[in-house]
Amino acid sequence: MADTGVGGGAKTPPPPGEKTSGGADGDSLSAGVIVYDRSKNGSGSSVGAVASSTSWTPPACWYAPKYTPAQLQAYLEPIWEADSTGYEWDAQQRDRYVNGHPYKDFNKDKADKGYWWDSYVDKSFPPGWDKCDEPIFWVDKGDAPPANIENAVTPKILAELAYNEIRVPTTQVSLAPAGTTKVNLATWAWLDKATFKPVSVTASVPLLGISATTTAVPVSLKIDPGTSDAVTYPASGACEINNGSIGEKYTQGDADKTPPCGVKYLRSSGNGSYQLKATVTWKISWTGSDGNGGDLPDGTFGNPQNVTVQEIQSVNR
Template sequence: MPAVIRFRRGIAAIVLAASVCVLSAAPAMADRPGGGGSVGGGSGSDTSTSGGTDGDTINASVGAVVFDRSHNGSGTSVGPVTATTSWTPPACWYAPKYSPAAFQAYVEPIWAADSTGYEWDAQQRDRYVNGHPYKDFNKDKTGKGYWWDSYVNKSFPPGWDKCDEPYFWVDTGGAPPANIPNTISTKILGELAYNEIRVPTKEVSLKPAGTTKVNLATWAWLDKTTFKPVSVTASVPVLGLSATTTAEPVSLRIDPGTSDAVTYPASGVCEFNNGSIGEEYTAGDAGKTPPCGVKYLRSSGSGSYQLKATVTWKIHWTGSDGNGDDLPDGSFGRPQDVIVQEIQSVNR
């Protein structure tokens, strides 16, 4: 769509906002700045949607993505993973949005306001009313399909405004036009679910805890009951499409916060084994080398070192249509203070 059309659709969204209270009692959906798309995503509850599901109201979004977070990480100590590559979830996509009646109720007040210009309004009427190529908003196909439009990732990342195709019709059970990229699919749903994954952010257990000594091995481990696979399912119910994205912890990287340290193993990467990392220190382990840990070679002086423990999560998606694939690994880390003291000796 030319830039001028996108601009006019932006004006249209403003005009519509002023008309919603008169023409619809449905909850308002945020219109995509610069166009007619709705904000995607959702937050808060375990199951949420990016829009309404009533196809006969002005702001309905029948193709809104619904997220089921009931198998996600929970509690107050959770956070999002960060992709270990430059990959990002889709910035925008196309999906069903309006029934014929809802589409008419959306666009006619915009045309009537004349704020978008006679020429543009006439082109729109010709396209959607006069049969070039659609006639009377496709009312004769009511119940047999939907008008599709763009949706936008709720974080508005770069590229959110690239889905600028004009509204198009897709029959129920039919495929969207092959020449339009980013039409909703299980792949896109799996990628959107990636953005909703939340993982535990608990600090790694250390022994000695908080304060250790120079040249004394500090054991590190993670409780297997805390770190277990999590998943989020994204779906578009009106299309019967869904995809579940699962994140499974695979390793812990220890960064001592100083070059004056030795890690165990030497790579600093501790692998998960039977759902846990490392081994919990016991009294009989004194003098042993920990399977996962760190040894500081120099005192932290009057301060502390910032040890950072970063968990890597292997992530993949599986779609309701049998498709699936790996997604970039995700990571989440947090620093914790470690005080390192010199070993004091007594001379007699």
């Protein structure tokens, strides 16, 4: 469970994965009401999560339905019986949830009319996860949660949580020459559109009938040669997407041309290699079931690959 105490008490992290699925089944509410559809996400053995290009992060905690009346009773009564939170605290909680100030007998007479809401915490426990310390509260079906509750789940919050679930393909750029190149020789770089396409994740709360889809679209490739002894094409190192591809594939006859996307090393890598890092920027946006939507911060994802650079050997006659 997510609480060691109720009504503003200290919070403890929920079990890993608690937010990945959920719903209602009769008198029970599963431990995680958010359902994710990842069928249009990046797939395969080589994918990764995007990192926000700004200081923004998805919500560390949020409020959503968590208990039916029977479940709240089953959760709280063992805590009270164990006297683990102290007599005075337990008495206050009994008064709140059992004695009618403001709830009576865990709202059992309204079991089919609503749910007890409580906080959920991102499974990575980022800074701020312990800020959701409102007491467990009741919301009737069809009603909005109290106005003073920050981070009550909405389509926008679902979109921000889906941001965390986006997975994009590893950026292994094609190079020509591949693997080993020469000093002062332009190396072409490109990503083919066949392996580079938009991905999306939909998050929903079926209990509330709300959802949001977060979509990531690749827009540019940033090349870091791994050394200051190099120049990039273009000079900024940022290669824009063009007709679904980034850069241009090298073909015979291009040797004397300047690549639209690439790098030229000015010094040998000696007995080792340079770590060329290719980072893709993904433009991320969302649409919600309430008709709202918009942009979220761009995401980035990249990885290094080895490039060996050799001196051009001259022949004396």
